Amino acid sequence: MKNNQKIYNDLKKKYSKKEVAENFYVPKKMTPKEKKQSAEEIWDIRKKLLQGLSPEDKIYSGLLKLKYQIKSYIDNSLHDESKSVAIYLKEYMTILNKKQKDLSNDLDIHKTRLSRILNNRERISLQLAYRLEIHSGDIIPAIFWWKLVQKEIEKEIKEDKKERKKEKKIVKNIAYPSR
Amino acid sequence: MKLWNTQKKIFEEGIIDLVSKEDYLKIKKSSQFQFNWSKEKDNLVFKIYKKNEEDILGLISLIDFPRELRIEIHLLEISKNNIGKNKIIDRLAGCLIAYTCNLAFEKDYDGFVSLISKTEIVKLYKEKYGFQEKGNHLFSQLHNSDSLINEYLLL
Numbered sequence: 001m002k003n004n005q006k007i008y009n010d011l012k013k014k015y016s017k018k019e020v021a022e023n024f025y026v027p028k029k030m031t032p033k034e035k036k037q038s039a040e041e042i043w044d045i046r047k048k049l050l051q052g053l054s055p056e057d058k059i060y061s062g063l064l065k066l067k068y069q070i071k072s073y074i075d076n077s078l079h080d081e082s083k084s085v086a087i088y089l090k091e092y093m094t095i096l097n098k099k100q101k102d103l104s105n106d107l108d109i110h111k112t113r114l115s116r117i118l119n120n121r122e123r124i125s126l127q128l129a130y131r132l133e134i135h136s137g138d139i140i141p142a143i144f145w146w147k148l149v150q151k152e153i154e155k156e157i158k159e160d161k162k163e164r165k166k167e168k169k170i171v172k173n174i175a176y177p178s179r
Numbered sequence: 180m181k182l183w184n185t186q187k188k189i190f191e192e193g194i195i196d197l198v199s200k201e202d203y204l205k206i207k208k209s210s211q212f213q214f215n216w217s218k219e220k221d222n223l224v225f226k227i228y229k230k231n232e233e234d235i236l237g238l239i240s241l242i243d244f245p246r247e248l249r250i251e252i253h254l255l256e257i258s259k260n261n262i263g264k265n266k267i268i269d270r271l272a273g274c275l276i277a278y279t280c281n282l283a284f285e286k287d288y289d290g291f292v293s294l295i296s297k298t299e300i301v302k303l304y305k306e307k308y309g310f311q312e313k314g315n316h317l318f319s320q321l322h323n324s325d326s327l328i329n330e331y332l333l334l
Contacts, residue, residue, distance in 0.1 A: 004214045004254065011213065012299075015262065021303040022272055023262045025255035026214070027295045028315075041314045042293055046247050049320065053289070057321060061289040064325055068284045 005029050062095035063139040070140065074147040079155045085148045086120050092136075107131045123149055180278070180332045182229065182236075183269040191229055191268070195278045198224040198238065206235065211258035216240070222253055225278065227271055236261055237271040241279055243286070249318075250283045252276070252294040270331060276308055277331035280324035290324030293317065 002010075008026040015023070030038060053061070066088060073083050093103055100118065104111040109128065116122035124132075129142035129149075156163075182193040198206075198216075206216045212235075216224065219240040227237045240254040255275060261268045276292070284290045294304075296317045304310040308327060310317040319327065 002215075004218070007213045007215075017299060018303070019263055021300045023255075023257040024214075025252060025294065025300060027253060028297050030295075038295060038315050042249070042251075042316050042318075043247050045313050045316060045318065046249055046291065046293075049291070050248065050289075057289075061284075061287075061321060064284045064290065064321075065287045068281050068328075072285055 059095060060139075063092075063136055066091055066095060067136075067140045067144065070144045070148065074144060074151060079151060083148075084120060084152060085124055085145065086118050088148065089118060089124075092132075092140075106135055123152070180227075180274045181270065182227075182274065184267065185269050186267055193227055193236075193271075193274055194230055195225050195227050195274065198226050202226060202235065206238070209235070209258075211235070211260060212238065212256055213259075214254060214256050216254075216256075219254055223250075223282075225275065227275055227278075229268070234258075236268055237275055239275040239279065241282070245286070248286075248288040249291040249293055250279055250286070250288065252279060252292065273308070273327070273331045277327040280319060280327050281332060283320075283324065284328075289320050290328075291318065291320040292324060293319075 004026050008020075008024060011024055012020050070088055073080065093099070096103075098106070100114050101111055104114040107114075107128065108131070113122065117124055117128075124145060126142070126146065129145040132145055133140060133142040180193045180195065181190045183189075184191050203217055203220065206212050216238060223241040223243060225239050225241070226235045227239075228235055235258065237257045238255070239252065242251045242253050244251060255272060257271050260266065261271055279292045280290050283292050293316050294300075296312055296315050301312060301317065304317050305312060308319065309323040310319045311323075
């Protein structure tokens with residue numbers, strides 16, 4: 001079987017330079033010595049860039065990390081106990097290095113309310129989702145926070161037998177009684 | 180993610196997933212892919228396809244370097260039917276590259292994605308994808324990686 005480098009060389013004969021660049025990538029063929037040098041070089045580049053990150057860059061990077069982690073979770077249909085509004089909100093505070101008092105002040109909500117949200121005893125409102133979007137500099141959209149809430153409600157609807165039983169006692173005239 | 184259907188002139192939704200064991204067999208038998216993808220099994224290999232369709236339209240193999248907080252693109256290939264003037268679906272490579280940036284943010288790598296520079300790709304990766312070139316490498320991070328995600332992945 002041909003190796004990828006050889007296949008790549010054949011593709012270069014078949015397609016234009018632009019087509020090859022747009023549709024294929026194979027790393028350059030290197031000797032073990034060149035490979036070692038290349039690995040050292042990229043690690044040097046990465047180290048320098050990491051050292052050069054400003055506090056603003058770190059916040060920006062942290063917020064994008066959180067944004068895409070939330071997106072990945074809300075795009076997934078499964079529920080994960082280790083992920084919730086409270087957990088992501090705590091992570092948000094860590095990224096910004098803000099205490100509960102600071103964040104409640106920034107968002108103009110009572111610190112007790114924030115504490116209840118962080119302890120999964122109260123859900124965030126739509127207004128608060130908007131405030132969080134604005135607070136993140138529009139990096140984390142309100143819809144992401146809202147979809148997290150929806151995921152929590154979905155789980156509750158699936159599992160909360162107690163509340164369902166309680167409500168059943170209240171409803172009169174059931175349209176089609178289940179057998 | 181937004182795939183461009185060149186015939187219908189509309190955006191279509193694409194999905195990127197990890198390649199499964201069954202996929203490797205399918206890829207090997209398919210006339211759409213030339214590279215030996217079975218050799219990439221130790222890497223993170225992703226496929227791109229249209230929502231509600233099974234045909235694999237493109238593949239990317241990635242190497243995760245957690246200590247260096249970066250992901251390296253190791254191999255990329257777009258299916259034969261989607262290359263050149265008569266291609267049906269466009270933006271496949273862009274979506275796969277942007278997905279790599281997304282992964283690099285999720286892993287807390289500042290969206291840092293790199294690949295070993297080659298004369299053939301430098302112009303395209305710099306001009307089309309905004310990669311920077313340093314020494315033997317091309318890379319993207321932070322704002323550029325986020326722009327690629329916004330351009331290719333977010334509907």
